[in-house]
Amino acid sequence: MTTANNTATASPGGRSGERPTGRVLELISADDIEDDAPTWVWEYDGGGRMMLGTLAILAGRPGVGKSTAARWLAAGFTTGAHEGCFHGKPQNVAYIATEESWRHMIKPSLRAAGADMSRIKCVQVSKGGKESKLLVASDEEALTAAFIDADVSVVILDPLMGTVDGKTDIYRNNETRDAVLTPWSRIADKIGGLVIGIAHLTKAPSGDIVAAIQGSSAFGEVARSVFGFAKDDDGNRIMSQAKNSGGREDLALEYAIDPVEVITDTGKRAEVARFQITGKSDRNVGDVLREQSRGGRGSGVGGAAVGRWLAEYLADGPRWAAAGIAAGEREGYSKDRLKRARLDCGIESVRDGKAGRWYWATAEQITAEQKPGTDEPVTLADPAPKREVNPFPGPSEGHADTATRVSQ
Incomplete structure (x- = not known):
């Protein structure tokens, strides 16, 4: 065992057996530690x-x-x-x-x-x-x-x-x-x-x-x-x-x-x-x-229906955010209602830096690094790719080089 301390110690000619009075640091060999199975x-x-x-x-x-x-x-x-x-x-x-x-x-x-x-x-x-x-x-x-x-x-x-x-x-x-x-x-x-x-x-x-x-x-x-x-x-x-x-x-x-x-x-x-x-x-x-999050907790009356719709919409993979909003509005869900349900369900809005677009994805899809397919339309009305504004803007905007999550 090797010992060191952060206090003054006896000089080579000092009294033998003098003990340090401050913090002591010791290096102990693993051979001196007895291991055991959990009880x-x-x-x-x-x-x-x-x-x-x-x-x-x-x-x-x-x-x-x-x-x-x-x-x-x-x-x-x-x-x-x-x-x-x-x-x-x-x-x-x-x-x-x-x-x-x-x-x-x-x-x-x-x-x-x-x-x-x-x-x-x-x-x-x-x-x-x-x-x-x-x-x-x-x-x-x-x-x-x-x-x-x-x-x-x-x-x-x-x-x-x-x-x-x-x-x-x-x-x-x-x-x-x-x-x-x-x-x-x-x-x-x-x-x-x-x-x-x-x-x-x-x-x-x-x-x-x-x-x-x-x-x-x-x-x-x-x-x-x-x-x-x-x-x-x-x-x-x-x-x-x-x-x-x-x-x-x-x-x-x-x-x-x-x-x-x-x-x-x-x-x-x-x-x-x-x-x-x-x-x-x-x-x-x-x-x-x-399961309870997908039910749209906090989305008001009918929130469970919004949560189920979002889960089904993303069942096959991430989708472009603008297309999701358009699809949700066709089902009768407002943009604000979709946002509340998305947050309650743990669905994130992520920015694809290369495409310059935002998409929706579950935590599991993000972990698996899944992204919308290249043939997925940006919006239902206009399938032609174009740079879009974040549907749910936040402080993360402006970082075009990396995929950015929006949590608010």
Whole structure:
């Protein structure tokens, strides 16, 4: 091992054994590092899904049941029911909730999921005798010590962003890492367990769940496993794994959120939601979100028809934008309505620098570098090629040498 430091060291004639007091840099041989296979905290359908010592994220739009799913996971860990390294070994679980009532929502929901309440821990913070907000960047050391003392091996964050101060810009990568992601990842490693955070999804017309997590890209980069949750237009609920750094990403399940009646500590009856996996799905969450985007969300009454028309229009490949507008207007769709539906469906307007024209294409067609055929008319009325003005102008105009996407 080679060592260097950025502080003054003893001269050749100085005292031997003098230790550096500043930052120390070491080069360690890979021969001195013991490698190992991942240990899986949660396994399902023959595959490892959540790794020991890591951060996992459950992501979805509001109302899809991701918090209810988190309580199902928590309950199973307290009873040793989940397949994985804790199977048959009940664990203590810290459930950190910052948006819902423990009295009226969280405890009854955990009760419905079958949790061993003696193993569920609630974290409370006070300052000067008054209740204070938990901030992982400030409380990391105290949290780690408390979890170790209480033998907590699983932590649920509902939501993940509930332990960040209001000054943190969650859209800045480094700020997000320092304020929330890195501290929780360190805690997961130090307690020898798992941290599960709940996050929201933005609109995801491309179906990329990891990229659609609200905030900076750091959420998807730091988490070792990411699961998406969605509900389609028919009410079917889908859960699928979008990222698995140590294993397969082939998990796609259907689930239900059913009402269950429980008896509370006061003897009163309460009806709460309970998560239940009902079987495998032939679709994943990305598929559901893409389908909903093609339905023309935000395009007003009849928006689904516009989305379906656009999907059919581009089914065989990209089309010139002016021709698309003309064709859409012949179907009774205005230019503004077509633009809204195009954006909702994740269809981009791209400039062909050589041809000097704009065309419509899906994300998949752009990735495959597809372009309209040379015999495709520029407009329905005039098939002769000519330089056209961007139908949806933006700041990208003027770059004639490259294909430019217009996102607005």
